[in-house]
Amino acid sequence: MAVLGRLAGKVTGRVVESVQPDVILxxxxxxxxxxxxxxxxxxDRIDVERLVARIDVEDLMDRVDVERLLERVDLDRLVERLDVETLVRRSGLPEVVVESQARLAGSVIDLVRRQLAGLDAVLNRGVTRLLRRDPDSLPIAPRLLEDSE
Amino acid sequence: MSGRLTVTGHYAGAVSRATATALDLLLIATTFTIGLAGVNLLTTSFWGVSVRRALPATIAVVVLAFCYVFGFLAIAGRTPGQGIVGLRVVRSDGGPIRAGNALRWVVAFPFSVVPAGLGFVPIVFHREHRALHDLIAGTAVVYDWGERPAELPGPLSAFLARHDDGGSP
Known part of the structure; x- marks a missing residue:
């Protein structure tokens, strides 16, 4: 039996050597x-964590040709797929625009108010002089508001 | 920091008050005109009755003006016109006005208007710039720009500061 086993091993070896792999495939x-x-x-048998740990990300990134990658990107198609409205809303831009508009409107109103208060001051100064009043003796605000200045 | 004199809480002068009153009159007139046109369109369309007659229209505009001024004064302490100009009606001691003050202010307002507007003259000459209806209602009108400080223009502030009169209008 041992002889037969050795003989079979040798024959198998020869057969395998003589057979073309392409023919088998x-x-x-x-x-x-x-x-x-x-x-x-x-x-399930692949340990992903171990696999990832073995990847050298720096080396991988060095091998990526970003220029070539970008050339292949169809920007028009990409932009078409973007929901610009949602993007703008999420960026907080509308709130900034509303706030700046409100601030601008407030500034314009304050500018007009200042001119009116200025005219009041000029008129009051004229009346005070005309009536020969002592400006320091005149009350400028109601008692409770004078205290809060 | 801006070099402007702050006048928040100071007695408001005649120019600001006249502008506020003019704005209120404009708002009342516009609201009434639109309202009357709308009501007239409805009554004419449905019942063939026109409400554009002098007496009902006069009564309606007086009621609207009363409700407008009393409502805003009692709730906000200022009418929309005063709000735009940056004024507030307060009690004579500076405290917030009550409904009673607002009611007296509105009822007494015609007394300032009827004698050829003579009731408004004290705004110019009175030491606290109070009109006749302010004196009757126990109120005063002051500058109040809300969260922002009421200010005089920069050049005028500089002029008043040089002449050291406190900048009170």
């Missing part, structure tokens, strides 16, 4: 083979 139905593989089971 041409006889294999790859589709059928792949159908028999359970990919989920295979993936």
């Amino acid at each position: 041409s006889h294999i139905d790859l589709d059928a083979l792949l159908d028999r593989i359970d990919l989920n089971r295979l993936l």
Whole structure:
């Protein structure tokens, strides 16, 4: 039996050496083979954490040709897919515009108010002089508001 | 920091008060005109009755003016015109006005108007710039620009500061 085993081993070795791999591959139905593989089971056996840990990100990034990548990006199509309205709303830009408009309107109103208060001051100064009043003796505000100045 | 004199809480002068009154009259007239046109359109369309007659229109505008001034004064302490110009009606001691003050202010207002507007003259000459209806209602009108300080123009502030009269209008 031992002799037969050795003989079979030698013959098998010779047969394998003499057979062309291409010939064998041409006889294999790859589709059928792949159908028999359970990919989920295979993936379950992969330790993703370990795989990621082994990846040198810096090296990977160095190998990426960003210029070439950008050339391949269809910007027009990308922009078409963007929801600009949502993007603008999320950026807070409308609130900034409303706030600045309100501030501008407030500034314009204050400018007019200042001119009116100025005219009041000029008129009051004239009346005070005309009536020969002592400006320091005149009350400028009601008692409670004078205290809060 | 701006070099402007602050006048928040100071007695408001005649120019500001006249502007506020003019704005209020404009608002009342505009509201009444639009309202009357709308009501007239409805009554004419549905019942063939026109409400554009002198007496009902006069009564309506007086009621509208009363409600407008009393309502805003009692609730906000200022009419929309006064709000735009930056004025506020307060009690004579500076406290916020009550509904009673607002009612007396509105009822007494015609007394300032009827004698050829003589009731407004004290705004110019009175030491506290109070009109006749202010004196009757126990109120005064002061500058109040809300959160922002009421100010005089920069050049005028500089002039008044040089002449050291406190900048009170």
